[in-house]
Amino acid sequence: MNPELDLRDVYAASAGRLVAQLYGMTGDFADAQDAVQEAFARALSRPAGLHGVDNPEAWLCRVAMNIARSRHRRRLLFDRIARSGRLRGSDTTPPLSPDHVALVAALQRLPRATRETVVLHHIADRPVAEVAAILGCSVETVKTRLVRGRRALAEQLGETDKENSRA
Template identity: 80%
Template structure:
């Protein structure tokens, strides 16, 4: 094949098959989906990689398999380190409280720009000036987003609390 394949067509024709194949190999459906999506993302980000490939599906399968293998090796290494006692099991995955779940749920209801601002300022503990630099906006914009975000979060958290009390 000498021309660049239309990845939309390749995706429509082969993504399901690739996920099924990777699922069979990994035994983890979410991992299979992630690996296939990452393979397509790599093809989209650097089309030269797939240009000239005779069989784009085979190329994507190989990339997805390599991604899945790399992730498996990293997970296995992490598991060995955790079992060795070099990591305290309680520090590996902190418990998630109902309040944390409610906060993340409320954050997801915010518009992206406001959510990013609130997270960087309140969760990453960055000062307003650093948030502005990270997001490419002014400090005044950050302050406005923080006010709007806190107001919206309070409302969303109240709604979540009311929903949970009804259940």
């Protein structure tokens, strides 16, 4: 990263995109915002750590994704406790348009790696090579996940359209 580049500029340019990407991956807008904010807080806590990074936004995306994954694992544990009857869970997802809800629901049914790949490429509009770098996999793996993800989404969203037309 260029030492002259201010983290405030990176935030202004990329925070919205990162939140949108994480929202597509997590299905929870508040969680997405929190993960991105925490990623920026981590960058602020050790600014020298970003100086060697070629693409600060990609680094921040990876950190935010790791934060979201950790939170997801903790949420699963919490949900198990809640289902045991010791606690009650709550739904914190804000109301959205039916199209957004259908897309996020379809994304949530994809395997995690496929969902992350599809969101980074199609929603975040990142090139395949950059998606591979962010996810730490090969370009061919990204391409395979994209094909599988598009196919699965087409089937899921097509079934939703058929069900809605019957009603």
